[in-house]
Amino acid sequence: MNRDETIMAIDPGKVTGWAVLHNDGRFSCGEDLLHNVMYSVDTLLQEGQRPIIVCEDFIYTTATAKKTRQTWSTEGIGVLRYLAAVYQVSFILQSPASAKKFAIDEKLKAMEWYFPSTGGHRNDAARHLLLYADGVGRIDRRRLFNAID
Secondary structure (H helix, E strand, O other): OOOOOOEEEEEOOOEEEEEEEOOOOOEEEEEEEHHHHHHHHHHHHHOOOOOEEEEEOOOOOHHHHHHOOOOHHHHHHHHHHHHHHHHOOOEEEEOHHHHHHHOOHHHHHHOOOOOOOOOOHHHHHHHHHHHHHHHOOOOOHHHHHHHHO
């Protein structure tokens, strides 16, 4: 991985969170309806931007099937997987549990990436971004360790 590549993390759902670590080190995040975020990602790719796409996975279980029949998350994952294939960009799935375990609120706050919202979707996207960025050496880990001391 090029240390200057842009990383985009997505928490797909009816309301979809997104977080971006730009190639110049800037951070941005937000949330919007799924179709608006998918359209924005497609537009960025059409314009020639080539971010690494990190996405929260959705795992079906028996309990999930009993709770909901909503398909927003899996549809979003499918769209992102398709766009990544068409535009030949990296597509990485991460479990919700691994991001929540690693990227606790204190770490997001230490990175100045903590932006609470009603559903928490932008922070969930930021958690996936932080997990991936840490794994590839794109952040200063001292900031994270100071957050949990």
